[in-house]
Amino acid sequence: MASPSSMNAVEAKDLYKRYDKVWALNGLTVSIPTGQVVCILGPNGAGKSTFLHIISTILKPSSGSVKVMGYDVIKQGAQVRKVLGISFQEPKLFWRFSPEEVLKLHAKVHGIRDMDAIEGVLRQLGLWEVRRRSVEFLSGGERKKVEIAKVLIQKPRLAIFDEPTAMIDLEGKHYIWDAIKDLAASGSTVLVATNDMYEAEVLAGSILLINKGRLVAMANPRELKEMVAGGDLIELLLSAPPSMNTLERIRRFITSEVDLQGSRLMIRTRRYWTDLPPLIEMLRSEGLVLLEVKVKEPNLDEVITRVTLESR
Amino acid sequence: MKAVKAIMATYLKNRLRIKTALLAFWAEGAFSSTIIALALSFMVSVKDYHLYYATGVAIFLGMSYGTIIANELGWEKEWELYLLTIPTRRASILLARITAWSLVSLIYAMPPLIALFVFSGLTQAMPAALGLIMALVLSSTIGIIFLTITKIHPLSLTALHAAIMPLVTRFSTATYPRVAAPAYAQPAITLNPLAYIADLVRYLQGFPTYLLVDPGLALTVTVGVLLGMLSIALHLYERRVEGVIAK
Numbered sequence: 001m002a003s004p005s006s007m008n009a010v011e012a013k014d015l016y017k018r019y020d021k022v023w024a025l026n027g028l029t030v031s032i033p034t035g036q037v038v039c040i041l042g043p044n045g046a047g048k049s050t051f052l053h054i055i056s057t058i059l060k061p062s063s064g065s066v067k068v069m070g071y072d073v074i075k076q077g078a079q080v081r082k083v084l085g086i087s088f089q090e091p092k093l094f095w096r097f098s099p100e101e102v103l104k105l106h107a108k109v110h111g112i113r114d115m116d117a118i119e120g121v122l123r124q125l126g127l128w129e130v131r132r133r134s135v136e137f138l139s140g141g142e143r144k145k146v147e148i149a150k151v152l153i154q155k156p157r158l159a160i161f162d163e164p165t166a167m168i169d170l171e172g173k174h175y176i177w178d179a180i181k182d183l184a185a186s187g188s189t190v191l192v193a194t195n196d197m198y199e200a201e202v203l204a205g206s207i208l209l210i211n212k213g214r215l216v217a218m219a220n221p222r223e224l225k226e227m228v229a230g231g232d233l234i235e236l237l238l239s240a241p242p243s244m245n246t247l248e249r250i251r252r253f254i255t256s257e258v259d260l261q262g263s264r265l266m267i268r269t270r271r272y273w274t275d276l277p278p279l280i281e282m283l284r285s286e287g288l289v290l291l292e293v294k295v296k297e298p299n300l301d302e303v304i305t306r307v308t309l310e311s312r
Numbered sequence: 313m314k315a316v317k318a319i320m321a322t323y324l325k326n327r328l329r330i331k332t333a334l335l336a337f338w339a340e341g342a343f344s345s346t347i348i349a350l351a352l353s354f355m356v357s358v359k360d361y362h363l364y365y366a367t368g369v370a371i372f373l374g375m376s377y378g379t380i381i382a383n384e385l386g387w388e389k390e391w392e393l394y395l396l397t398i399p400t401r402r403a404s405i406l407l408a409r410i411t412a413w414s415l416v417s418l419i420y421a422m423p424p425l426i427a428l429f430v431f432s433g434l435t436q437a438m439p440a441a442l443g444l445i446m447a448l449v450l451s452s453t454i455g456i457i458f459l460t461i462t463k464i465h466p467l468s469l470t471a472l473h474a475a476i477m478p479l480v481t482r483f484s485t486a487t488y489p490r491v492a493a494p495a496y497a498q499p500a501i502t503l504n505p506l507a508y509i510a511d512l513v514r515y516l517q518g519f520p521t522y523l524l525v526d527p528g529l530a531l532t533v534t535v536g537v538l539l540g541m542l543s544i545a546l547h548l549y550e551r552r553v554e555g556v557i558a559k
Contacts (some may be wrong), residue, residue: 081397099320
């Protein structure tokens with residue numbers, strides 16, 4: 001089947017998955033475009049890993065359909081597995097093998113001829129020194145890096161990382177984030193399931209928010225913040241309280257969310273960088289002096305918490 | 313095909329990596345089977361019983377080694393999840409594992425069996441080769457059964473091995489001919505596929521037919537068991553992942 005570049009990387013429709021009496025996915029419908037890093041967020045048990053396992057053809061859905069790069073995960077499983085690579089939350093490694101052997105095996109089963117890529121990835125992730133040590137003698141973080149390295153050498157069209165930096169130290173996290181960004185830059189669509197909001201801020205071109213097996217939102221981080229938290233908070237400390245006339249002009253031309261506490265003016269705005277200059281201009285035209293300017297963007301953590309609570 | 317070859321090669325390499333363990337397996341197998349064969353030769357009054365018993369031990373060893381390796385397979389869920397992501401058909405992956413596992417089983421079982429055959433006087437190349445091949449086939453079958461069972465939980469394999477295997481062996485013709493079996497064991501032997509498999513091996517090795525079950529029936533049962541277990545294992549392998557049946 002042809003796979004035109006304009007198609008979505010993943011198209012899930014009315015996806016249900018039941019484990020005995022529990023519905024892990026409950027009618028999930030989502031389209032993930034190609035060429036992006038999409039972070040999948042949601043509380044524990046939201047259905048993130050189940051969704052990824054269905055995309056990877058490891059699990060079959062109870063009902064519904066999923067296409068990966070145009071291939072049906074149920075009817076064309078082998079083709080799907082050819083275009084995707086997955087790094088599991090818990091490393092899936094041969095414990096008696098060394099990182100180098102694990103990666104060579106992975107290269108062979110995926111028909112990768114460029115064995116030099118293995119050296120490059122081992123060095124990039126700081127595994128070169130331990131490349132011949134048995135996996136059973138590696139630290140948890142090193143094993144996790146080997147798991148991630150498998151996808152990096154594969155450079156699949158759809159790369160999936162389930163909690164890629166769990167168990168990894170801060171320096172290692174930066175190595176991995178850089179490697180994932182490089183992978184995306186080389187043309188792979190990347191899905192990252194994570195509970196680390198900072199990781200999502202660093203990586204995500206889009207965020208897919210799931211709760212109780214349903215889609216809550218899919219947007220880029222900025223849109224998500226605007227959509228949910230009402231945007232940025234601008235806080236101005238003025239030399240004197242502004243007049244009622246000025247407040248009315250702010251409400252009319254900038255935003256209705258204005259709060260005045262003495263000489264402290266607090267304004268909610270969708271985008272601080274477009275609204276702040278005319279706001280300052282208005283205040284200055286009244287002869288007010290700005291003593292302090294603070295801008296606070298809502299962080300993703302607040303957004304996700306709020307969205308998750310609202311979706312219950 | 314490359315993926316299948318790579319998996320088989322990796323599997324063999326992984327299994328045979330610890331050479332001291334392999335040597336220990338060989339030594340233990342040769343020693344225990346020879347001692348048991350000698351002891352039972354005094355207890356069963358059938359002409360040339362030691363020859364008859366040597367084949368039974370070959371089958372028993374094949375089953376034991378098959379069980380041990382299948383047990384290890386059962387604990388390899390982590391590795392199995394990775395196998396499910398390999399870009400080839402699932403049936404090919406399972407067949408690659410079974411083939412690789414059978415080869416490993418043969419490598420584990422062959423030296424002690426050769427030692428036993430030589431010690432027992434079964435030195436002709438043909439009977440020995442047949443014995444080995446059938447041990448391999450049988451151990452594969454048992455392995456498939458246990459591989460399927462251990463999808464539920466590997467501990468079940470240990471329990472089954474301890475509780476059922478002695479009974480299955482006892483109520484078969486693996487260790488003594490049917491004519492020498494007590495009356496109460498006859499119905500169980502009739503229903504036990506192992507009896508037919510064991511006697512088929514002996515028939516091919518040239519044992520007197522009055523000691524054996526009907527060879528045609530034995531061949532039918534053996535082929536049926538092999539094909540049946542293979543198809544069941546393939547079917548379950550497709551459907552059962554992470555201990556959860558994909559609905």
